[in-house]
Amino acid sequence: MTDSVNTEAMVQPQMDQQVILPLIQAALDARASAYAPYSHYTVGAALLAAEGEIYTGGNIENASYGASNCGERTAIFKAVSEGRRGFAAIAIAGGMEGEEPADYAYPCGICRQVMKEFAGAGFKVIVAKSLCDYKVYGLDELLPHGFGGDSIR
């Protein structure tokens, strides 16, 4: 864990719409990459790296349901496997295949934990139904008193 990145400089307390809206659009678009033949619930996630790149992911289901992976973790693991370690925000959009999101798709507990491992200071979680209907949370709001690397140092 030597190459952690300080994202504080790029994340303002109120994240700018110029940052949020492209991220939401990328999450909405990423739903098309989902593999969800069982639930037909497609999730797209778009992760903003501290360096500015956006990594996207969709949920990937499996006939052995427990082997499925959420869109958020797909995006995070893609980014981490390409050397990224610090992140500023993630946008998430989900809904029934071929339909606009009917509700906000909040990240599951496992994804919140994975976010905690790599989230930079001020990391934001954006859940979106559309470009004009979304909510922004701090990770601490979604995972209070979480267990992280600091807990075992």
Ligand code: ZN
């Ligand atoms: Zn999840």
